[in-house]
Amino acid sequence: MKNLLLASTSTVHGYAPLSYLFSELKIHFKGCKSVLFIPFARPGGLSHDEYTAKVSDAFSKIDMEVIGLHSYTDMTTALNEAEAIFTGGGNTFVLLDQLYKNELIKPLQKVLNSGTPYLGTSAGTNICGQTVGTTNDMPIIYPPSFEALKLIPFNINPHYLDPDPNSTHMGETRETRINEFHKFNSLHVLGLREGSFLKVHENSIQLLGPHKARLFRQKEKAVEIKPSSYYPFA
Numbered sequence: 001m002k003n004l005l006l007a008s009t010s011t012v013h014g015y016a017p018l019s020y021l022f023s024e025l026k027i028h029f030k031g032c033k034s035v036l037f038i039p040f041a042r043p044g045g046l047s048h049d050e051y052t053a054k055v056s057d058a059f060s061k062i063d064m065e066v067i068g069l070h071s072y073t074d075m076t077t078a079l080n081e082a083e084a085i086f087t088g089g090g091n092t093f094v095l096l097d098q099l100y101k102n103e104l105i106k107p108l109q110k111v112l113n114s115g116t117p118y119l120g121t122s123a124g125t126n127i128c129g130q131t132v133g134t135t136n137d138m139p140i141i142y143p144p145s146f147e148a149l150k151l152i153p154f155n156i157n158p159h160y161l162d163p164d165p166n167s168t169h170m171g172e173t174r175e176t177r178i179n180e181f182h183k184f185n186s187l188h189v190l191g192l193r194e195g196s197f198l199k200v201h202e203n204s205i206q207l208l209g210p211h212k213a214r215l216f217r218q219k220e221k222a223v224e225i226k227p228s229s230y231y232p233f234a
Contacts, residue, residue: 001115002151003028006128007197008158010058010089010121018058020195021119024208026062028117029084034065036082040098041090041123055088076107082116089122089158092135096127097143109149122158125192129155134181134189136174152198152205153188153231160191160214175214175222182218189216196227205231 005028011017018025029035039051046054052068059066066086072078079085085108087095099105112118120128126135128151132143136159163173172180178189192198196209206228207213213225215233225233 001202002113002200003115003117004112004128004151004200005117005119005197006125006152006156006192006200007119007121008125008160008192009194012195016058016061017054018121019061021197022062024197024199025119028119029062029064032064032083032117034067034082035059035084035086035119036069036078037066038069038085038087038095038099038124040070041088041092041095043088043090046090051088051090055086059086075102075104079104079107079111082111084117084119085111086119087121087124087127089124091140092123092126092132092137093139093141093143095123096132096146096148097141099127100144105149109151112149112151125156125158125198128152130187131155131185133185133187134178152200155187155189156198157189157191160193162193162214175216178216178222182216186218188218190214190225190233191216191222207233 012020037052037055039048048070056066069075126132127148129148130150131146132148133146134155134157161174191214193211196211199206199208207225214222215225216222
């Protein structure tokens with residue numbers, strides 16, 4: 001029984017970190033007094049303690065205590081006993097590498113498949129797909145595998161950007177890169193725009209937020225998915 005919120009980003013323009021999600025999080029984490037934070041993605045090279053402190057400040061606004069997973073000697077037990085779990089953004093490859101090296105992939109899959117409420121943003125959302133092959137991040141480290149938690153049956157491209165018709169930039173667009181992915185991979189890819197998120201409850205996956213998402217299927221034209229739509233987003 002999955003209970004996941006998978007957001008494109010932790011921060012949208014005009015809002016403090018996570019605040020645009022607060023109303024949803026109060027429902028999602030109802031009854032939870034603390035959240036176990038996985039800080040391994042380390043945005044901007046922050047230490048695990050520094051990153052946890054930033055997240056703790058955000059969650060204090062909804063009266064939740066934040067405890068960093070890195071502070072436990074036995075991380076598997078910490079996952080098993082957590083009331084709720086959050087994985088934030090940063091570098092997806094660094095995050096996945098640390099999950100593999102600490103032998104946390106299977107324990108994390110187990111607790112999330114058992115219903116522990118989870119919030120992922122950016123890299124923390126990427127790892128819930130089948131692989132991390134559609135992240136925007138640079139592969140600054142090489143994890144043992146690109147296979148991820150496989151909590152949803154497709155991949156996500158967080159921070160999805162549409163081409164700017166007024167730009168003189170002649171490089172690849174996000175759509176071009178996802179199409180390149182589909183030259184070698186058949187997995188569907190959902191481009192999540194900023195402020196949008198997926199609500200995963202048991203076997204239901206719903207797109208929520210203010211924006212449409214863009215769904216890419218191999219050898220098919222990309223389509224726009226309206227908010228409130230459910231997977232398989234037909």
